[in-house]
Amino acid sequence: MTEEKSEYHSRYFATRFSYDPERDLVWQEVSRFLQRRHIPETATILEIGAGYCHFINNIRGKARHALDLSPDLPNRAAGGVVPHVGSCTSLAMFGDRSIDVVFTSNLFEHLTRDELSTTLGEVRRVLSSQGRLVVVQPNFRYCAHDYFDDYTHLQVFTHVGLADRLRAEGFRVLRSIPRFLPFSMKSRLPKSRWLVRMYLRSPFKPFGAQMLLVAQKD
Numbered sequence: 001m002t003e004e005k006s007e008y009h010s011r012y013f014a015t016r017f018s019y020d021p022e023r024d025l026v027w028q029e030v031s032r033f034l035q036r037r038h039i040p041e042t043a044t045i046l047e048i049g050a051g052y053c054h055f056i057n058n059i060r061g062k063a064r065h066a067l068d069l070s071p072d073l074p075n076r077a078a079g080g081v082v083p084h085v086g087s088c089t090s091l092a093m094f095g096d097r098s099i100d101v102v103f104t105s106n107l108f109e110h111l112t113r114d115e116l117s118t119t120l121g122e123v124r125r126v127l128s129s130q131g132r133l134v135v136v137q138p139n140f141r142y143c144a145h146d147y148f149d150d151y152t153h154l155q156v157f158t159h160v161g162l163a164d165r166l167r168a169e170g171f172r173v174l175r176s177i178p179r180f181l182p183f184s185m186k187s188r189l190p191k192s193r194w195l196v197r198m199y200l201r202s203p204f205k206p207f208g209a210q211m212l213l214v215a216q217k218d
Helices: 003-015 021-037 054-058 113-126 140-147 159-168 193-201
Strands: 044-048 063-068 081-085 099-105 127-138 171-182 208-217
Touching: 021 054, 021 193, 044 054, 044 113, 054 063, 054 099, 099 113, 113 127, 127 140, 127 159, 127 171, 140 171, 140 208, 159 171, 159 208
Parallel strands: 044 063, 044 099, 063 081, 099 127
Antiparallel strands: 127 208, 171 208
16 A cells, blocks of 8 residues: 555544544444344455454454554554455455455545456455455435445445345345444444344334345356
């Protein structure tokens, strides 16, 4: 990564994505929810766009990898998590069919169309034959008013549009939850463990503006 990109990435983290220790509590429960339903503990797991590693640090797996542009990634990854500093458009450090689960949260909207296509092609390449792609993503249908407050958002997706895009890239959508999490974790998501757990289990999700899609390569 160039020095210019590294500086830009650091400024983004400082202004739009500053570290919040309470976010880790939320992700402990989100990871627990996903583990029980979609991510076996025997899986080799890769998180792309890992950021502060809230997901990958809290999920259990046979092997865990984190990929992000941030040069601070090695300091964020917990013991047992292998950090890789780089772009999601190249997963050259992983062999074909070597990963069981690829997870990403709030990443695709920051990519150009070409970058997303390249990334999904790489994900398909590294996923095992029954491997899964798990995506948490802002759902523009429910957050249009606030969506472009983040100046780095380049694309918009709804649960319908993203599902179609995944199918076009060679994936089969197994599950779609249009309202999975609030648009932002800064204020509206309850911060106690049992409240987060209840929220995830509830069919009614106030402020729900992020979707969950689980897909498998065809």
